Each structure stands twice: as structure tokens, then as C-alpha cells.
Amino acid sequence: MIVLLPPSETKAAGGSGASLTTARPGESPLGFPGLAVARSRALAALDRLVAAGQDVSTPAKARAAADNAAVRSAPTMPAIDRYTGVLYDALGAGSLDADARAWVETHVVIQSALLGFVRASDHIPAYKVSEHTKLPGERMRDLWSEAGAVIDGFALDLRSKAYAALAPVAGAVPVEIVSPEGKALNHWNKAGKGALVRSLxxxxxxxxxxxxxVRWAASASVPLTGTETGLRLVVQDPRLAPSEPGTAAGPVQDR
Structure with missing residues (x-):
């Protein structure tokens, strides 16, 4: 079983792992070696973007530009710790016990616009590239349209529609996030996804x-059911059903 997650625009700074260029032969910080050529193309295009000059008009943009300029030499950290934001805060990988953390490292795969698919345990640098970034001389779709071939077996797809379209994974099962009233959610669906992965x-x-x-979900009182096109997860806006920080229950609402 593989759980596919989208990346996050926000990322933790720093790291203590070897950089993308200083890792010794045979000790690459990245898995999925079949993506090596596409990654090299993406990194070369990012080099061209950096050389052309980036927007540094705000502190946040200046930091992003600095991260991109140092992406090959910067220290790395596990992808599951690098990405932050609503989904990753709800997952709370840093507060999992050793066994649950090991499960995440084995089963979770994150899709990066710069590096393609990376495992939760893969060490990555900070960077600022999204599916909307214009990389000189490359198109995101051309870079990653075949990347899904590296994903084997049953895949639970929690990616956004944009990332799923960027790198389709054959047979991946999408999850629709809805409120208890059956309405589609936007912002809070990320919290529901993170809470689901934590529960898993x-x-x-x-x-x-x-x-x-679905059978496991029923036994665990997780509101995940089958649909004609995939699965549906019922999520309660956490502002309406507060819970203790770091708990898996979070925004997932039993019916």
C-alpha cells in the first residue's frame, strides 16, 4: 500500500542531511532512481531560473529565492519533516511513536514539482517550486507525465487534482473529501487527509x-466509504469540532 500526498508550499528551514550534490556515491538522499533524468532536467531548469534573477521584493520571496539558489548544496531533511502546513501539521509525523513513524516512512510518497515522487524518508532540501512555476526550457507536464510508473501496487491518492493530473498514477484510488452534510471542502480537506494518514x-x-x-475504516470508526469513482472521507471543520492538538481524530467526523 502506498499513500500519495501532495507537497506543501511551506517548508521547514535547515536540515542536517547530506546535500543533493555532496552525498557519497550509492548514498543518494533520494529514492526512485528511475526519476533521475527528469530530476536532473528540473534542477538544470531551476539553475536557469536562478541565473535569470528571481523576485526578492518581500522577505518571503527573498527566502524562497535563496532556497532555490542553494538547492544543490543546502542541507537536507526527511521529506515528511520538510513539508509543513495544514495537512502535515494534522499528520504530525514528529509526534508519532517509532512504529507509526516507520509506517509513514515505508508507505507515504510525496509528489514534488521539483524532484518528482519522493518517499517520506527521502532527504530533500528547501526549495520554492510548485506545479505553476515556469521553469525555463521545461514544461512540468513533460517532466513528470511518466513519473507515475515508479508507483507499484495499491495506491491511495490524497493528492490535489492538479498534482494528480501532472503525474498520473495508473489505478490510484482518489479520495473525495466532504463535510458531514455532503458538501465539498477546500481548505479543511487538507486537515482531514493528514488525520487520515495519522490514523493509518x-x-x-x-x-x-x-x-x-473500507473494511478497516468501518472497524476503526473512520468515516471512509466507497464510491463509484474511488473513496469518500467525511471531515468536520475543526473549528466546529475542536480536538486536542496532535490527535488523529482531528477533523475526521464519525457518522
Whole structure:
């Protein structure tokens, strides 16, 4: 079982891992070696973007420009710790016990606009590239349209529609996020996704199909059900149902 997550615009600074260029032969900080050529093209295009000059008109933009300029030499950290924001805060990888953390490192794969698919345990630098970034001489779709071939087996797809379209994964099962009233959610669906992954990790779920996952969800009182096109997760706006920080229940609302 693989859980596919989108990246986050916000990222933690720093790191203590080897950079993309100083890792010793055979100790690359990145998995999925089949993406090496596409990654090299993306990094070369980012070099051209940096050389052309980036917007530094605000402190945030200046930091992003500095991260991009140092992307090859900067220290790295596990991707699951690098990405921040609503989804990753709800997942709370840093507060998981050792077994749940190991589950995340084995089962979670994150899609990066710069590096393609990376495992939760892969060490990555800070960078500022999204699916909307114009990389000189490259098109995002051309870079990553075939990247999904590296994903094997049952894949639970929690990516945004934009990232799923950028790198389609054959057979991946999408998850629709809705409120208890059945309405589509936007911002708070990220919290629901993070809480779902945390629940999966804490329960060390091992399934090989959507049907098996739905059966687990029913046994665990997780409001995840099957639909004609994939799965549906019911999520409560956490402002309406507050819970203790770092708990898996978070925005997931039982029916």
C-alpha cells in the first residue's frame, strides 16, 4: 500500500542531511532512481531560473529565492519533516511513536514539482517550486507525465487534482473529501487527509485494495466509504469540532 500526498508550499528551514550534490556515491538522499533524468532536467531548469534573477521584493520571496539558489548544496531533511502546513501539521509525523513513524516512512510518497515522487524518508532540501512555476526550457507536464510508473501496487491518492493530473498514477484510488452534510471542502480537506494518514500509521494498516481499506475504516470508526469513482472521507471543520492538538481524530467526523 502506498499513500500519495501532495507537497506543501511551506517548508521547514535547515536540515542536517547530506546535500543533493555532496552525498557519497550509492548514498543518494533520494529514492526512485528511475526519476533521475527528469530530476536532473528540473534542477538544470531551476539553475536557469536562478541565473535569470528571481523576485526578492518581500522577505518571503527573498527566502524562497535563496532556497532555490542553494538547492544543490543546502542541507537536507526527511521529506515528511520538510513539508509543513495544514495537512502535515494534522499528520504530525514528529509526534508519532517509532512504529507509526516507520509506517509513514515505508508507505507515504510525496509528489514534488521539483524532484518528482519522493518517499517520506527521502532527504530533500528547501526549495520554492510548485506545479505553476515556469521553469525555463521545461514544461512540468513533460517532466513528470511518466513519473507515475515508479508507483507499484495499491495506491491511495490524497493528492490535489492538479498534482494528480501532472503525474498520473495508473489505478490510484482518489479520495473525495466532504463535510458531514455532503458538501465539498477546500481548505479543511487538507486537515482531514493528514488525520487520515495519522490514523493509518498508528494502526499500521496493511491492505492491498480499496475494499480492504473500507473494511478497516468501518472497524476503526473512520468515516471512509466507497464510491463509484474511488473513496469518500467525511471531515468536520475543526473549528466546529475542536480536538486536542496532535490527535488523529482531528477533523475526521464519525457518522
Amino acid at each position: 500509521a498508528e494502526a499500521a494498516v496493511e491492505v492491498d485494495s480499496a475494499d480492504a481499506l
